[in-house]
Amino acid sequence: MSDSENTDMDVDPEFEVVAAIDFGTTYSGYAYSMTDDYKKDKLNISSATWKSATMISPKTPTSVLLDSEKALVAFGYDAESEYTLLAEKNEHEDFYYFRRFKMELFNEIRDSKLTLKTTIRDINNKRLPAIDVFAHAIGYLQKHLLDHLNNRGMEIIHQHKIHWVLTIPAIWDDPAKQFMREAAKRANIPSENLTMALEPEAASIYCKHLSLEQGQDQKGFSVFQEGSRYLVLDAGGGTVDITIHEIQKDGRIRELELASGGPWGGTYVDKAFYKVLSEILGPKEFETYKREHALDVMEIYREFELQKRFLESECEQGEQKTPSRNITIKMPVTLKNYCKQIHHKDIQVVTSEASCGEGLTWNLDKLRISSKRLSDMFSEVCDDIVKHITKLLESSKVKGTKTILMVGGFSESQFLEGKIRSSFPDMDVVVPKEAGLAVLKGAVLFGHEPNEISVRVARLTYGVCTCEEFDKVKELHPRTKPKLMNNKNYCENIFSKHVQKGDVLEKEETQEGRPYVPLHPGQKSIIFNIYTSTEDNPKFIDDDGCKYLGTLEVDLSRLNYGSRKSVRVKFIFGGTEIKVVGKIEDTNEEVEVNFNFLEESPNALDEKDVYLDK
Structure with a gap:
């Protein structure tokens, strides 16, 4: 790419x-x-x-x-x-x-x-x-x-x-x-x-x-005045994304803290329910049932989704109350028959004896889930969201944030809204029309x-894997041994940093470029292995927190053989996706750069190696 x-x-x-x-x-x-x-x-x-x-x-x-x-x-x-x-x-x-x-x-x-x-x-x-x-x-x-x-x-x-x-x-x-x-x-x-x-x-x-x-x-909506800061809680079906924004003087939006979140969407309430069925029947048995009774499983999915939407939370004076109503789900007869076949007991008996059976009662082909039990299913995922928001708001970077803006399909859940309001009584909670x-x-x-x-904030530290002359970096890593290439000793697997986690990135702002030189004069391209790190200043690509991201290839085919091919590579962050510019140092000629972030594993050292030209 x-x-x-x-x-x-x-x-x-x-x-x-x-x-x-x-x-x-x-x-x-x-x-x-x-x-x-x-x-x-x-x-x-x-x-x-x-x-x-x-x-x-x-x-x-x-x-x-x-x-x-x-x-x-x-x-x-x-x-x-x-x-x-x-x-x-x-x-x-x-x-x-x-x-x-x-x-x-x-x-x-x-x-x-x-x-x-x-x-x-x-x-x-x-x-x-x-x-x-x-x-x-x-x-x-x-x-x-x-x-x-x-x-x-x-x-x-x-x-x-x-x-x-x-x-x-x-x-x-x-x-x-x-x-x-x-x-x-x-x-x-x-x-x-x-x-x-x-x-x-x-x-x-x-x-x-x-x-x-x-x-x-x-x-x-006064939150969108100049200088206002607000937390965006984007709660979807699968993931919850949380960012903190500020309105700038020109009306544009600035990200104050790096985006974060987790797998806390509305579907995890469904998973909590299916986990209950799995525990009643047994995990292997439930998987068999799903394969053999696909139509009935589809009906269970639909029925639970329909009933789940009726759950409401009542908030009064900043305190969340347990929803006042139970829900009843019509279950297929095949589920009861299957349970009897494998456990030799009626499903109501198996449920009452199971550790997960609290708040569950059967009446013929209907399963009743108590409001307390359903509330617990919601709370499991909502509590994770609350904990994460609480931690974010402790950062000095987001001081003055007084509003939580709730968007996404799961934000339309009155239970989640009630949980957020009761957990953050001093914050204004805004749920826009058509969230x-x-x-x-x-x-x-x-x-x-x-x-x-x-303006965005870098979520990770980005760098490329390079070699450097051993004498210049031997003190960095006591276990590193030199490798002889072209009659010189080099240190391999250096993490050459281009942007640091937490850096404030202006949109389309080019980071300071770094010059790299191919190890062999006849190379037609340079391939960099790109790495990220959760740490601020990794020295080597095998340091804790480092992870292989993909490759970056710089085309040198148009250059004359034997010419100095020092390439200054500049990363442009701040956009939704990364952009890279490569220029030949001597001529300032821009060369083609291609990404591949979907490589299975790093390229081994070969004729396309580079070292950092310090």
């Missing part, structure tokens, strides 16, 4: 439409606005409506159904319906059904190295390459939008006239961003027409514009004006 594909782009005046795709864990959708309409009314943003058998909503489930040849059959509500029909006929086993699979990427980021070979599991534990599944989903939403525009008589709008924006969690790392860009590319979205938008930033932009439309004197669409509509606004976010 070239550096030109790795930056927030200035919107080309030739673009006729800005279209945003919000690829969510639970639900996905798109929104758009015409460039001419935006100039007259920035909030004139259109979004799709999706229909199921029971409801109409602005988003559709993030569900993908593929056939045995891995071709797309259906997406969203249609995928749910099609898979249900297949399961009714017992014809589903040759199909692939992926539901809420976005979090698989988060798991890969956390547990291992994300690559183009990474696979994810469908609901029956069958695996396919993640890049293919994501590309199918993005491609479907893209096509749906193009068809929608055509149906409105806008077939004159061609693909190259659309500026696409794809939303991503702020806590995702650089390989995940490149992964999403590659998935969009495979879905035929031109990379030069694509911008990535960080979800909490997009929501913040939307709320700022909403406040300007409704008036700064409206309750809660679940704030990210999506904000992404459209960001697509029109990507410079709305002017």
